[in-house]
Amino acid sequence: MIDRDGIAAxxxxxxxxxxxxxxxxxxxxVADKDDLxxxxxxxxxxxxxxxxxTGDLRTDLKALAHEFRxxxxxxxxxxxxxxxxxxxxxxxxAPTEAVLSVLRRAAATPxxxxxxxxxxxxxxxxxxxxxxxxxxTFGSNDAAGIVQRQAELERSELPxxxxxxxxxxxxxxDQEFASGVDLLVDFAAFQLHRLP
Numbered sequence: 001m002i003d004r005d006g007i008a009a010x011x012x013x014x015x016x017x018x019x020x021x022x023x024x025x026x027x028x029x030v031a032d033k034d035d036l037x038x039x040x041x042x043x044x045x046x047x048x049x050x051x052x053x054t055g056d057l058r059t060d061l062k063a064l065a066h067e068f069r070x071x072x073x074x075x076x077x078x079x080x081x082x083x084x085x086x087x088x089x090x091x092x093x094a095p096t097e098a099v100l101s102v103l104r105r106a107a108a109t110p111x112x113x114x115x116x117x118x119x120x121x122x123x124x125x126x127x128x129x130x131x132x133x134x135x136x137t138f139g140s141n142d143a144a145g146i147v148q149r150q151a152e153l154e155r156s157e158l159p160x161x162x163x164x165x166x167x168x169x170x171x172x173x174d175q176e177f178a179s180g181v182d183l184l185v186d187f188a189a190f191q192l193h194r195l196p
Contacts, residue, residue, distance in 0.1 A: 002040065002078045012036065041081040046091035047071050050098045057106040057192070058185045064098055065124055065181045072128050079132040083125045096121075106192050116188050127180050131173055139171030146170050 001018055002010055012033060016023040030036045048071045051063035072079045087093070099120065103113035140146050150169035154162050161168070 002081075003075055004077075006077050007037070007080065010036070010040075037081055038085055038087055040078055041085045042087050042089050042091050044071060044075060044078060044082050045087060045095060047074070048095055050094065053102065053105070055105065057102060057189055060102040060105075061099070061120070061185045061188060062181055064095070064102065065120075065184070066177075068095060068124060069128060069177060073132065076132040079128065083129055103188070103192070106189075108192055112192070116191060120184050120188060123180065123184050127177060131177070139169050141171050141173065 001014065005014075010033070012023050012026050015036065016026055019026075026036075030039060048067055051060070051067060053060050054063075072082050096117065099117050100110075100113050103116055104110070108116060140149050146169045150165045153165035153168055156162060
C-alpha cells in the first residue's frame with residue numbers, strides 16, 4: 001500500500017479496508033498508527049541480510065552500507081520510515097549491532113564505536129533520504145538532462161562552476177553512494193588508527 005500510495009495514505013482505516021477487516025480489529029495487533037509505522041520499518045529492516053564479516057574494517061563497513069541501501073531502496077516510498085524512525089526491536093537493532101560489531105573488532109571501545117556509528121549513520125541516512133526524496137543536486141542521470149544542465153552551469157560565469165560543469169551535470173546515484181561510503185569508511189579507519 002505504501003509503495004503504491006505513499007506513507008500519507010496509510011491509516012488504520014485504509015489498512016483495514018485493504019485487509020477486508022473492521023478497523024477496530026487492527027488494535028489487537030498495533031496500538032495506533034505510529035505503532036503501525038514502526039511495524040513497517042521493522043519489517044523492512046528485517047529484510048536486511050547482514051553480510052558475513054571478513055575481519056577487514058573497510059570491506060565490512062562498505063558491505064553493510066550497501067546492504068542498508070539495498071533494503072532502503074527496495075521500497076522507496078517507505079524509505080523515510082526506515083531512515084527516520086527509532087526502532088528498538090531485534091530486527092530494528094540488528095543493523096546497529098552489525099556496525100558496532102565491525103567497529104569493536106577493529107579495536108574501538110564501546111564509546112568510540114558509538115561515536116563512529118552515529119557519524120556513519122547520519123551520513124548514510126542523509127545520502128539515502130536525498131536519493132529517495134530530493135533527487136540529485138546539480139546534476140541529472142539522463143543524457144538530455146546532462147547536456148542541458150552542463151550548458152546552464154557553463155553559462156553561470158562562475159569560474160569553478162564552469163570548470164566543474166561536466167562533472168556537476170552528471171549524477172550517477174550508484175557511483176555517488178559508493179564514493180560517499182568510501183569517504184566515510186576511510187574516515188572511520190583514520191579515526192580508529194589515531195584514537196588512544
